[in-house]
Amino acid sequence: MSQFLAGVDLGGTSIKAALANGTGEIFVSDSVPTESHAGPVAVIERIAALVRRLISQGGNIGSLAGIGVGIPGLVDVSTGTTQFLPNMPTQWRNVPVAALLRERLGCPVWLLNDVRTATLGELRYGHGKASPRLTMAFFSIGTGIGGGVAIDGQLRLGPLGAAGELGHQTILPDGPRCGCGNRGCLEALASGPAIIGEGVRLLRNGLAPRLHELVDGNADRVTPREMLIAANAGDELVREALIQAATYIGIAAANVVTILHPELIVLGGGVAELGDILITPVRRVIQDRVGMFPTDHVRVESSQLGDRAGLAGAIALAQENIAISGVSGSHTRSN
Amino acid sequence: MSQFLAGVDLGGTSIKAALANGTGEIFVSDSVPTESHAGPVAVIERIAALVRRLISQGGNIGSLAGIGVGIPGLVDVSTGTTQFLPNMPTQWRNVPVAALLRERLGCPVWLLNDVRTATLGELRYGHGKASPRLTMAFFSIGTGIGGGVAIDGQLRLGPLGAAGELGHQTILPDGPRCGCGNRGCLEALASGPAIIGEGVRLLRNGLAPRLHELVDGNADRVTPREMLIAANAGDELVREALIQAATYIGIAAANVVTILHPELIVLGGGVAELGDILITPVRRVIQDRVGMFPTDHVRVESSQLGDRAGLAGAIALAQENIAISGVSGSHTRSN
Numbered sequence: 216m217s218q219f220l221a222g223v224d225l226g227g228t229s230i231k232a233a234l235a236n237g238t239g240e241i242f243v244s245d246s247v248p249t250e251s252h253a254g255p256v257a258v259i260e261r262i263a264a265l266v267r268r269l270i271s272q273g274g275n276i277g278s279l280a281g282i283g284v285g286i287p288g289l290v291d292v293s294t295g296t297t298q299f300l301p302n303m304p305t306q307w308r309n310v311p312v313a314a315l316l317r318e319r320l321g322c323p324v325w326l327l328n329d330v331r332t333a334t335l336g337e338l339r340y341g342h343g344k345a346s347p348r349l350t351m352a353f354f355s356i357g358t359g360i361g362g363g364v365a366i367d368g369q370l371r372l373g374p375l376g377a378a379g380e381l382g383h384q385t386i387l388p389d390g391p392r393c394g395c396g397n398r399g400c401l402e403a404l405a406s407g408p409a410i411i412g413e414g415v416r417l418l419r420n421g422l423a424p425r426l427h428e429l430v431d432g433n434a435d436r437v438t439p440r441e442m443l444i445a446a447n448a449g450d451e452l453v454r455e456a457l458i459q460a461a462t463y464i465g466i467a468a469a470n471v472v473t474i475l476h477p478e479l480i481v482l483g484g485g486v487a488e489l490g491d492i493l494i495t496p497v498r499r500v501i502q503d504r505v506g507m508f509p510t511d512h513v514r515v516e517s518s519q520l521g522d523r524a525g526l527a528g529a530i531a532l533a534q535e536n537i538a539i540s541g542v543s544g545s546h547t548r549s550n
Numbered sequence: 551m552s553q554f555l556a557g558v559d560l561g562g563t564s565i566k567a568a569l570a571n572g573t574g575e576i577f578v579s580d581s582v583p584t585e586s587h588a589g590p591v592a593v594i595e596r597i598a599a600l601v602r603r604l605i606s607q608g609g610n611i612g613s614l615a616g617i618g619v620g621i622p623g624l625v626d627v628s629t630g631t632t633q634f635l636p637n638m639p640t641q642w643r644n645v646p647v648a649a650l651l652r653e654r655l656g657c658p659v660w661l662l663n664d665v666r667t668a669t670l671g672e673l674r675y676g677h678g679k680a681s682p683r684l685t686m687a688f689f690s691i692g693t694g695i696g697g698g699v700a701i702d703g704q705l706r707l708g709p710l711g712a713a714g715e716l717g718h719q720t721i722l723p724d725g726p727r728c729g730c731g732n733r734g735c736l737e738a739l740a741s742g743p744a745i746i747g748e749g750v751r752l753l754r755n756g757l758a759p760r761l762h763e764l765v766d767g768n769a770d771r772v773t774p775r776e777m778l779i780a781a782n783a784g785d786e787l788v789r790e791a792l793i794q795a796a797t798y799i800g801i802a803a804a805n806v807v808t809i810l811h812p813e814l815i816v817l818g819g820g821v822a823e824l825g826d827i828l829i830t831p832v833r834r835v836i837q838d839r840v841g842m843f844p845t846d847h848v849r850v851e852s853s854q855l856g857d858r859a860g861l862a863g864a865i866a867l868a869q870e871n872i873a874i875s876g877v878s879g880s881h882t883r884s885n
Contacts, residue, residue, distance in 0.1 A: 289843065289844070298844070299842070350708070352809075362809075364809060364810070366701055366706070371701070371810065371811075372811075373685070373810065373811025373812075374811065374813065374844075374847055375811070375844040375847075377811050377843045377844055378808075378809065378810050378811035379808075379809065379811075380808040380809075380840075380843060381808065381809060383808045383839075383840060383843070384805045384808050384809070385721075385801050385804060385805060385839055386720075386723065387723065388721065388722065388801055395840075395842045396841075396842055397838070397839045397840065397842075466720050466723055469720060470719045470720060470805055470809075471809060473713075473714075473715040473716065473718045473719050474687075474697075474699060474713065474714065474715075474716060474719070474805075474806060474809055474810070475699070475706065475708065475713050475809070475810075476706075476707075476708025476709065476710070476712050476713035476714075477708075478709065503732070504718075504720055504732045505715075505718060505730075505732065506731070507634070507730045507731055507732075508624065508712045508715060508718070509624070509633070509709075509710040509712055512709055512710075
């Protein structure tokens with residue numbers, strides 16, 4: 216009987232899941248609300264129910280060989296246990312998600328931080344598909360700024376799976392407080408909320424007339440996308456705010472270049488959908504700040520998979536662990 | 551007949567060289583002034599003469615299997631050609647040092663940036679000796695700040711051998727101009743000259759009475775070491791200047807932790823000999839800035855090899871290339 220894989224992308228608001236064949240081709244996927252307030256066990260039941268439903272939809276597809284799960288926070292990849300999930304209720308600390316899912320679905324389960332999972336997706340099925348030895352840094356810019364790093368085609372996890380937190384580089388040592396407790400992290404300067412905060416400030420000070428029209432003067436309706444529309448309609452200070460955020464991302468990217476000299480820097484996450492207004496300054500800042508080093512081969516691109524990177528990476532996570540472990544344990548993989 | 555290896559550490563003021571057996575044990579070493587003003591070919595003759603002299607001193611030691619050379623700047627590791635040597639005269643650009651040395655000494659020659667070479671030395675013969683899979687970042691703090699990164703026991707070079715330039719991370723985006731053209735690089739804030747500049751400022755403003763006594767009021771005699779003595783004798787502002795430099799190094803180290811999560815950060819180079827007054831703040835800044843991530847296992851230590859790291863690394867460079875290439879080409883190795 217043939218085997219297939221499942222990938223799960225656990226988010227604060229929705230659970231996405233997909234089934235794929237052994238080569239990673241997704242043949243069915245769906246999502247349900249997370250309802251994280253109900254607690255970890257209830258959410259794990261929801262994940263299991265979603266996977267079971269996809270399997271029943273799939274017809275006679277063989278046996279489930281393994282599941283990769285992207286988790287919004289830090290996880291102990293060796294034990295499949297959550298550590299710190301900043302956007303989930305506190306009872307999510309130290310939950311043995313891999314073991315609980317394995318009990319319910321009867322196959323090995325591997326966990327990984329959600330942005331490292333998306334990085335793996337981009338590496339195996341997006342920009343890195345044709346480059347098995349790619350060195351790449353992935354910035355996921357949304358409510359927070361997450362990241363992931365692949366070196367010579369291998370995702371870098373570090374001893375506890377915490378490598379790749381590109382959003383917590385210090386960009387301004389005395390800058391605004393970040394959710395992590397540090398000051399001046401990239402996340403505190405260029406995440407969606409940081410960008411919106413600057414838009415709202417301009418709105419309230421009467422410095423963004425086009426934005427004011429667009430959102431009817433309602434600060435709650437300011438988004439990075441509305442800000443881009445306002446900038447394109449003539450709000451120069453709104454444009455500058457977007458470029459300033461991109462400049463901070465560029466500094467973080469330039470720092471990654473000095474340390475790793477990757478061939479590719481990928482901007483993903485919802486905010487990255489703004490496109491050129493972010494990418495162009497990032498490219499310029501890299502040239503300005505580390506152009507004395509050979510950087511011509513360092514490309515900066517938008518994510519190729521967009522919001523599909525997480526599920527693609529969860530499938531890849533299962534694939535790679537099965538290849539490593541021969542489908543034995545529910546907790547392998549470290550690098 | 552047995553084989554041996556040579557290592558060369560080319561600096562702006564001196565050339566060091568050593569011979570070692572196949573296991574990397576150095577049995578003879580010496581140094582001569584570089585006299586870089588005489589031009590690349592003359593310097594290459596001096597290197598060759600030094601190696602020949604060491605060989606003649608070594609007695610009947612077999613045949614020279616290969617030479618590793620640490621170069622103060624950027625080199626194209628695949629061709630063995632210099633690219634940009636900031637502290638050498640301009641005619642050092644695009645010099646095929648490997649080929650010129652091979653002509654003279656009749657064996658394969660491999661080049662590598664000097665601090666990456668020292669990193670390799672620390673990795674194979676210093677802190678990393680018993681840890682074949684060590685992930686480590688090496689800061690060399692002297693006239694400039696160089697660096698190197700090893701991942702899972704392998705030195706990271708990047709496509710052009712330029713990875714690991716830890717001194718050119720941006721720490722203060724609007725900070726002082728760096729020699730590289732960028733603003734606010736770590737090198738512009740915490741290198742020997744940057745630290746001395748702060749000491750001289752305090753001296754001239756009458757804010758460093760102990761330092762004034764120590765150097766007889768002569769700004770030219772201010773060094774990081776004199777500053778440490780003055781700080782220990784009671785010059786509080788001099789102490790603060792040293793701790794401020796260490797704090798900048800700590801921010802750069804914390805950034806490396808977010809990206810790579812290494813097990814070890816090594817401080818080397820002349821300024822690192824100041825010891826605890828640098829290391830303690832670096833450890834504290836890592837805890838303060840990225841302590842929400844698991845960092846208990848990230849150690850910060852002084853270089854174990856000190857100024858011998860460069861030669862040890864040059865020997866290791868020859869060893870590893872011979873292992874990879876079977877002593878064929880004069881230009882291999884990329885990762």
